[in-house]
Amino acid sequence: MGGRGGCARAPAGGATVNDTTPQVDARLAELFAARSGSDRVRMACEMFTLARALMEANLRAEVPGITAAELRVRIFERTYGHELDAEARARVVARLRSDRPDSPHAPRSPRP
Numbered sequence: 001m002g003g004r005g006g007c008a009r010a011p012a013g014g015a016t017v018n019d020t021t022p023q024v025d026a027r028l029a030e031l032f033a034a035r036s037g038s039d040r041v042r043m044a045c046e047m048f049t050l051a052r053a054l055m056e057a058n059l060r061a062e063v064p065g066i067t068a069a070e071l072r073v074r075i076f077e078r079t080y081g082h083e084l085d086a087e088a089r090a091r092v093v094a095r096l097r098s099d100r101p102d103s104p105h106a107p108r109s110p111r112p
Contacts, residue, residue, distance in 0.1 A: 055079070072096040 011043045032040060052075065059066060059074050066074070068104075081089055 052079075069097045 033041075054076055055075050056071065059071055059081065063070070064072075073093050076092060076096055077089075080092075
């Protein structure tokens with residue numbers, strides 16, 4: 001929570017919106033702080049996995065027949081694209097579109 005608001009989010013314009021009352025935000029902060037570190041990490045991973053699955057479903061609905069490589073690119077752009085300059089984004093996109101075996105997202109061949 002960190003004082004930013006439990007339900008704070010940035011819409012397309014970039015301004016932060018928070019529709020959570022300070023009392024609810026404080027209670028949520030207490031509940032999360034009471035959890036173990038491993039629980040908080042697990043919850044964060046589950047939320048990221050859900051967000052990625054929702055992005056993937058949305059992209060597949062928007063672009064029927066999207067290739068696996070283009071799906072990787074679109075998910076990257078939605079998730080991290082705004083954090084990199086144009087040159088760095090282009091390098092990542094080129095790698096995601098390739099099927100190089102050293103790419104962590106490239107299909108793996110079965111081990112012998």
